[in-house]
Amino acid sequence: MFRYLVRRLLQMVLTFFGATFVVYALMFANQTDPIQALVGERPITASQRAALTERYHLDDSFPQQYWYYMKGLLTGDFGTSLTGRSIRDMLADAWPLTMRLAGMAIVIAALIAVTAGVVSALRRGGAFDNVTLVATLVLLSLPIVVLAPIAQLVFGIQLGWFAPTAGKNATFTQLLLPAFVLASTVVAAELRVTRASVAENLRADYVRTARAKGLSRARVIGVHVLRNSLIPVITLIGVDIGGLMSGAIVTEKVFNIPGVGFNLFRGIHTEDGPLVVGFVSVLIIVFLVVNLVVDLLYAVLDPRIRYE
Amino acid sequence: MSDFNLVTSVEAPGGVPTEPRRPDRSGKPRSLAGDAWLDLRRNKIFWVSAVLVAVVLLMAAWPSLFTSADPRQCALSRAHRGAGGSAFFGYDFQGCDVYARTIYGARNSIVVGVFATALAGVIGLIVGLAAGYYGRWLDAILSRFVDIMLGIPFLLGAIVLARRLSGPHDTGVVAVTVTLGVLGWTTGARVMRSAVIASKNQDYVAAARMLGAGPVRLMVRHILPNSIASFIVVLTILLGINIASEATLSYLGVGLKGDAISWGIAISDAGPYVRTNPGPLVWPSVFLGVTVLAFIMLGDAVRDAFDPKLR
Numbered sequence: 001m002f003r004y005l006v007r008r009l010l011q012m013v014l015t016f017f018g019a020t021f022v023v024y025a026l027m028f029a030n031q032t033d034p035i036q037a038l039v040g041e042r043p044i045t046a047s048q049r050a051a052l053t054e055r056y057h058l059d060d061s062f063p064q065q066y067w068y069y070m071k072g073l074l075t076g077d078f079g080t081s082l083t084g085r086s087i088r089d090m091l092a093d094a095w096p097l098t099m100r101l102a103g104m105a106i107v108i109a110a111l112i113a114v115t116a117g118v119v120s121a122l123r124r125g126g127a128f129d130n131v132t133l134v135a136t137l138v139l140l141s142l143p144i145v146v147l148a149p150i151a152q153l154v155f156g157i158q159l160g161w162f163a164p165t166a167g168k169n170a171t172f173t174q175l176l177l178p179a180f181v182l183a184s185t186v187v188a189a190e191l192r193v194t195r196a197s198v199a200e201n202l203r204a205d206y207v208r209t210a211r212a213k214g215l216s217r218a219r220v221i222g223v224h225v226l227r228n229s230l231i232p233v234i235t236l237i238g239v240d241i242g243g244l245m246s247g248a249i250v251t252e253k254v255f256n257i258p259g260v261g262f263n264l265f266r267g268i269h270t271e272d273g274p275l276v277v278g279f280v281s282v283l284i285i286v287f288l289v290v291n292l293v294v295d296l297l298y299a300v301l302d303p304r305i306r307y308e
Numbered sequence: 309m310s311d312f313n314l315v316t317s318v319e320a321p322g323g324v325p326t327e328p329r330r331p332d333r334s335g336k337p338r339s340l341a342g343d344a345w346l347d348l349r350r351n352k353i354f355w356v357s358a359v360l361v362a363v364v365l366l367m368a369a370w371p372s373l374f375t376s377a378d379p380r381q382c383a384l385s386r387a388h389r390g391a392g393g394s395a396f397f398g399y400d401f402q403g404c405d406v407y408a409r410t411i412y413g414a415r416n417s418i419v420v421g422v423f424a425t426a427l428a429g430v431i432g433l434i435v436g437l438a439a440g441y442y443g444r445w446l447d448a449i450l451s452r453f454v455d456i457m458l459g460i461p462f463l464l465g466a467i468v469l470a471r472r473l474s475g476p477h478d479t480g481v482v483a484v485t486v487t488l489g490v491l492g493w494t495t496g497a498r499v500m501r502s503a504v505i506a507s508k509n510q511d512y513v514a515a516a517r518m519l520g521a522g523p524v525r526l527m528v529r530h531i532l533p534n535s536i537a538s539f540i541v542v543l544t545i546l547l548g549i550n551i552a553s554e555a556t557l558s559y560l561g562v563g564l565k566g567d568a569i570s571w572g573i574a575i576s577d578a579g580p581y582v583r584t585n586p587g588p589l590v591w592p593s594v595f596l597g598v599t600v601l602a603f604i605m606l607g608d609a610v611r612d613a614f615d616p617k618l619r
Contacts (some may be wrong), residue, residue, distance in 0.1 A: 012459075015456045018459075145593075149593065153586055157582065268560075280464050
C-alpha cells in the first residue's frame with residue numbers, strides 16, 4: 001500500500017508538471033507581443049515597455065519563465081488577470097458557486113442512479129429495466145450542448161418550472177435546473193454500473209447463504225448486496241466529482257452562472273492568458289487529487305484489493 | 309481507476325462466445341465475424357442506427373439532395389420569419405434558411421469526426437501494439453504517458469489546444485480535427501494493448517515465431533487480426549463522441565469559426581434569441597443529438613455482437 005501511494009504521488013507530480021507545462025507553453029510560447037496585448041490600443045513609451053519587460057521577465061528564456069510561474073503558483077500567488085484583478089480573488093469568488101452546483105449535481109445523480117439501478121437489477125428484463133436502458137443510452141449520447149440549451153428552453157422558458165438563468169448570488173432553486181442538466185451527464189454511467197454490480201452480486205454465494213439462513217429480502221438486498229455493490233459506484237461518483245468541477249463550462253455558460261467554468265470561458269475569449277493558465281492549473285490539481293483519493297478509497301472500501 | 313494495468317471486462321478482447329458454436333448448414337463452423345453478423349441481423353437497434361448513419365452520411369456527401377436552397381444566401385429582411393416554402397424550419401436572426409444550414413452542417417461534423425477518429429485510431433493502434441507486444445520499458449514509458457494524458461481534463465485540454473492550433477483566418481476544421489485526434493487516442497491504445505497482451509502468448513503466435521516470422525509480420529498478420537474487433541468498436545463510439553466534441557468546441561467559440569457551417573455554431577448563435585424564435589436552436593440540436601445517438605447505438609450493437617459476454 002505504501003509503495004503504491006508513493007508511486008501514485010510521483011505519477012501525480014509528473015502529470016501535474018507535464019500538463020501545466022503544456023498548457024503554459026500553448027498559451028504563452030510564440031506570443032506576438034504580450035505588452036501590446038496588455039495595454040491594448042494605446043501607444044506605449046520605450047521606458048514603460050522596458051519596465052514591463054523587466055517586471056514580467058519577458059527577456060528570460062521560456063523555461064525560466066515557466067519556473068517563475070510555477071514558483072508563484074506553488075506559493076499561492078496565481079498572478080494577475082489582464083483585467084487587473086488578482087486571479088486568487090477571482091477563484092475565491094467563483095469556486096463556491098461551482099462547488100455548490102457540482103455538489104447538487106452529484107447528489108441528484110447518485111440518488112437517481114442508485115435507486116433506479118437497484119430496481120432495474122432486481123427486475124432484470126422487465127419493463128422498467130428496458131426503459132432505463134434506453135434512457136441511459138440516450139443520456140450517454142446526448143452532448144451537453146444539446147441538453148443544456150434545450151432544457152433551458154423547455155423547462156425554464158416554455159413550461160416555466162425552473163428559473164431559466166442563475167446569477168452571482170444564485171439560490172438553491174435557481175441552481176436546480178443547471179444541476180439536473182449537469183447530473184444527467186454522469187447519471188447514465190453511474191446507473192449502469194449500479195445495475196451491473198447489483199445483478200452480479202445477486203448471484204453470489206454469500207447471497208444464497210443469507211437467503212438460506214432465512215433473512216428477509218429487504219435485509220439481504222439492503223445490507224448484504226448493497227454494501228458490496230456500491231463500491232464501484234462510489235469510486236465512479238468520486239471520479240465524476242473531479243470531472244464535474246472542470247466540466248461545467250458549457251452548463252455555466254448556458255445558465256449564466258459566474259463560476260469557474262464561466263470565468264475560464266471568458267478568459268479564453270478575451271485572450272486572458274494568465275487567467276486561463278491559472279484556472280486550468282488549479283483545476284488539474286483538483287482533478288488529480290480527487291482521482292488519487294478515489295483510488296485509495298477503493299482499497300479501503302474493498303479489502304480484497306491490494307495495491308502493489 | 310486510471311490504472312493502465314487494470315483490464316476491465318469492457319476492455320477485454322472481444323469474441324469469446326459463451327456457448328459452443330453451432331455449425332451452420334454447410335457443416336463448417338462459423339467464423340467470429342459470421343457469428344457477429346448473424347447476431348446483428350436480428351438486432352433492431354442495429355438496423356435503426358445503421359439507417360440513421362446512412363442518411364447522415366448521404367447528407368454530408370450530397371447536401372443538395374435534401375435541399376435546393378443555398379445555406380449562405382441570407383437576407384436580413386427575412387430575419388426570424390417562420391417556416392415557408394422550402395425553408396421548413398424558418399429563418400434565423402440573420403435571415404438564413406435554418407433547414408438548409410442544418411443539412412449543410414452535417415458535412416463539417418462528419419469530416420471532423422471521421423478524420424479525428426482516424427488520427428486517434430492510427431496513434432492508438434501504434435501505441436497499443438508497441439506497448440502490448442514489446443512490453444518492458446517501452447510499455448512502462450507509454451503507459452505512464454497515457455496516464456499523464458488521462459490526467460488532463462478533456463475539455464480543458466481541447467480548448468487550449470484548439471485555440472492554439474487554429475490560425476486567425478481559417479475555418480478551424482484542421483485545428484479541431486488534430487485536437488480531437490491528439491487527445492482521443494488513449495482509450496483505443498488501452499484496449500489494443502490489453503487485446504495484444506491477451507493474444508501474443510497464444511499457441512499460433514508461438515508457432516508463427518518458430519517458423520521464423522519477424523516482429524512486424526507477427527504483429528500485422530497474426531496478432532492484429534485477432535485483437536482488432538474491440539478496437540474497432542471503441543473507434544465507432546469515439547466517432548460519435550468526436551462529433552459531439554466538435555459541436556461543443558464550436559459552441560464555445562474555439563472550434564469551427566468564420567463562415568463555417570456547423571451545428572455547434574448554430575446552437576450558440578441561436579441562444580440569445582431563443583425566447584422569441586426557438587427554431588434555429590432546436591433543429592440543429594435535434595440533428596446533432598440524433599447523429600451522435602446513431603453512431604453510439606451502432607457501436608453498442610456491434611460490441612454486443614462481438615462480445616456476447618457483456619450482455
